[in-house]
Amino acid sequence: MTDAATPRSRWPGTGNLLPVLTVILAIVALWYLAAVWMNATWERDQTARAGVELALPDLITLTLTQDRPVLPAPHQVAQGLWEGLAGQPVTSRRSLVWHAWVTLSATLAGFAIGTGAGILLAVGIVHSRSMDQSVMPWAVASQTVPILAIAPMVIVVLASAGITGLLPKAIIAAWLSFFPVLVGMVKGLRTPDAMQLDLMRSWSASRPQVLARLRLPSSLPYLFASLKVAIAAALVGTIVGELPAGATAGLGARLLSGSYYGQTVQIWAALFTAAFLAAGLVALVSLIERRVLARMGLAG
Amino acid sequence: MNGQKVARTYFFLQNLQFVAGIVIALVAAQWLAPKAAPLVALWLLAWMMNAWLAGFDTRLTRTLVPLIFGATIIALWEMIVRTYAVPPVILPAPSQIAASFAANGAILWTDFVQTILRGALTGWLIGAAAAILTAIAIDRSPFLQRGLLPIGNFVAALPIVGIAPILVMWFGFDWQSKAAVVVVMVFFPILVNMVAGLRATDAMQRDLMASWAAPYGASLWKLRLPAAMPFLFNGLKITTTLALIGAIVAEFFGSPTRGMGFRISTAVGRLDLPLVWAEIVVAAIAGTLFYGLVALIEKKVTFWHPSQRN
CATH class of the missing domain: 1.10.3720.10 (MetI-like)
Incomplete structure (x- = not known):
């Protein structure tokens, strides 16, 4: 990615690091929003059945901690990865x-x-x-x-x-x-x-x-x-x-x-x-x- | 004069050596494995013919040689299956595949429409459009480009097919989920190529546009988009195969009771291998046609590019 057409970074030595990090952050933020939005239907159904009105902060915490979410939040994936990679003995079938x-x-x-x-x-x-x-x-x-x-x-x-x-x-x-x-x-x-x-x-x-x-x-x-x-x-x-x-x-x-x-x-x-x-x-x-x-x- | 004579003798001797080698191989085959003798004979005959034809190197022989090679492989395949009585469960003969192809025309056509036209083609068009628009949208922001390109290159090397089970869960079993898989698979290769293409103009050309006081839109439309076309078509051609792969593989994770991936997996279950191979033939033809079609459009659009003029 260091061809002549690429404009020089404003901070020498950092190269593409800052733009890449920005884009990754944007993706993670979008991912969280999508997770809340996509998992919300199920939570609303649950609470409607229970007859409880759900406030927004509660809805967000609930959607990000589901067991089988439609779209797991990044931290859930990271947790699953960590458990799979480090939480099991290497010979285990769940590893x-x-x-x-x-x-x-x-x-x-x-x-x-x-x-x-x-x-x-x-x-x-x-x-x-x-x-x-x-x-x-x-x-x-x-x-x-x-x-x-x-x-x-x-x-x-x-x-x-x-x-x-x-x-x-x-x-x-x-x-x-x-x-x-x-x-x-x-x-x-x-x-x-x-x-x-x-x-x-x-x-x-x-x-x-x-x-x-x-x-x-x-x-x-x-x-x-x-x-x-x-x-x-x-x-x-x-x-x-x-x-x-x-x-x-x-x-x-x-x-x-x-x-x-x-x-x-x-x-x-x-x-x-x-x-x-x-x-x-x-x-x-x-x-x-x-x-x-x-x-x-x-x-x- | 003498040199020519020596060369001719040398050539003759070499040929003699060649023929002797073939005779020895045939005799050995006859003696060691009598069943294989016709196979070896056919192979050597075709190879000699190709070696002779390849020496001419004209336009005609350049099409003939690969055709003869392909026909030889198919003939050998048929002969091997028949002489050694290979069970069709392991490898059906080409004639059986052709018979299955002819007998199941209606099924193959529904599968083709479901997988190729609805799944792969729709997804490919949406993905390509999204990638082109994204490339143009981030065109004015070098910051975003420098952020997106390494990620795009990274994603292009990933096993994206793995996203198929997730998208099948989100979009259901029908062709929509297959198209979604295809969109994700083709997006990044096209994006990376299009961004590179939009940068492909040199300073002199851009200066010329500036000296005519061309606004951004005019310079994009009249200079940079045309200049990007060879790059764009490179991406479009790579992704034709990806689109078919995505659409077929996604069907292994759930599909309605039609589609090429569905048919392949169920026919394998019933050990109806000729039908499976017929589907593979359809996939091969569809892949080649799809690629050929894009290459043809490329030829019309980028007729000015050095690679298209010969």
């Missing part, structure tokens, strides 16, 4: 850390498989013209197909074939992270221009040498850009893969059971855990990216 770990392990396994396959196929495509012309149009077209939507079906079909546990979810995560890596890497491996390739040829470098010394290093910026997309996609894929009925572990299962039993705080807590997990994973990839590119002198 969000445990559910997050179930989701995370499948995500990382799938991400590793998908990334590896994507890089290998990209290397093949760059070296074989018939492979390029056969596979690439399908790889690009497949981006327009809502693959994620059929993830639960894959789980059920694999379960009927006797494959359960981490692997089916990892397959979906791999499939989703495969295409961004493939498309990014094909672009990246082709970045060396004719001059650089000629130089390699004048050193009579073999094809594997050109790949290892020129193509792979110069593709790294593209690789990291697609890895960030891929890991977020892998996480979404895993969560959606946990949705089919019968799944009992993972953040997706937590979302589904919350929606079955009307436990809104549980849904929101699982949702925020997923959000933190996604942000953490993307931040981790960015950190590795910055380290690696700085080491190679490629950081801009």
Whole structure:
């Protein structure tokens, strides 16, 4: 966000911190208002049945402390998150850390498989013209197909074939992270221009040498850009893969059971855990990216 | 002259090597797994044909090669299912899927209308309109932009699909809740792109507008909105797939007795896999058409952009 068009901050060193904080505060304030407004109907019904007139301050306290609110207030979500993350032993089925770990392990396994396959196929495509012309149009077209939507079906079909546990979810995560890596890497491996390739040829470098010394290093910026997309996609894929009925572990299962039993705080807590997990994973990839590119002198 | 001869001999030898490799592979297949021999033969034949066609690199071969590849995959799929008698519960053959597609036309059409037209398209239009208007509204406030953009980028990476159960609870089981999920999913990617697009003019162009004493509205309408179009369409194209995903996934959390997500989950329950695959085919066609339509409009609107002129 530090491009030339961005106006300079009035307080040097703070950057976007102040505007971002303002917007977040505004969102939280709006959230509280919405919580009061959306939960008020139920409270009014309750008090009307009891025949009591409800004053506004009482209404506000009541709407913000419901057990199963239509929209839980931020502090209720924070409380639910805290209880889920820190209030349980990590091995407990009610612990969000445990559910997050179930989701995370499948995500990382799938991400590793998908990334590896994507890089290998990209290397093949760059070296074989018939492979390029056969596979690439399908790889690009497949981006327009809502693959994620059929993830639960894959789980059920694999379960009927006797494959359960981490692997089916990892397959979906791999499939989703495969295409961004493939498309990014094909672009990246082709970045060396004719001059650089000629130089390699004048050193009579073999094809594997050109790949290892020129193509792979110069593709790294593209690789990291697609890895960030891929890991977020892998996480979404895993969560959606946990949705089919019968799944009992993972953040997706937590979302589904919350929606079955009307436990809104549980849904929101699982949702925020997923959000933190996604942000953490993307931040981790960015950190590795910055380290690696700085080491190679490629950081801009 | 001599060099050419050497090159030709080399090419011939390489080809010979290639053909020998294929013969060896075929013999090995015949010997090791007689059932697989036709599969290997078909694959090698198609691959040779593609390798030969790809050498020409004309417009015709560039469309032919992927088509042959796709047809080969489908033919292999059909042959694998038949020779190894794969139960349709695990993988139905393409012919079974096509038969199911033809037999269930009415069901597929109702599902298409419910999920794609009502859920995804409505939500996408509302979300896009809201994002564009928000981008224009915060255009005059750099403070708000600097606050919203990092948050928008952050939200765009989150698993927003997870909000589906909440919105289904709020808006009921019918298409309104699906459209709401789609609105939330497409809003931030379009917003981020539109804000970037509104900044895409350079100082020289803005100075020119200022030198004509153009008011804010005129400069927005005549310079900055057109300049933002390539960015906007980038966001619109990314979100076509998101819209379909949101609409289908939201149906897993509750829906009326029609819709693609509903049909997929119930058909899986009845182990009617050909119908599930037929729905997937519909989703794939709808996704491609939706994307293609937006790309087509983009071509008409941003005809002046370098990426559209070739």
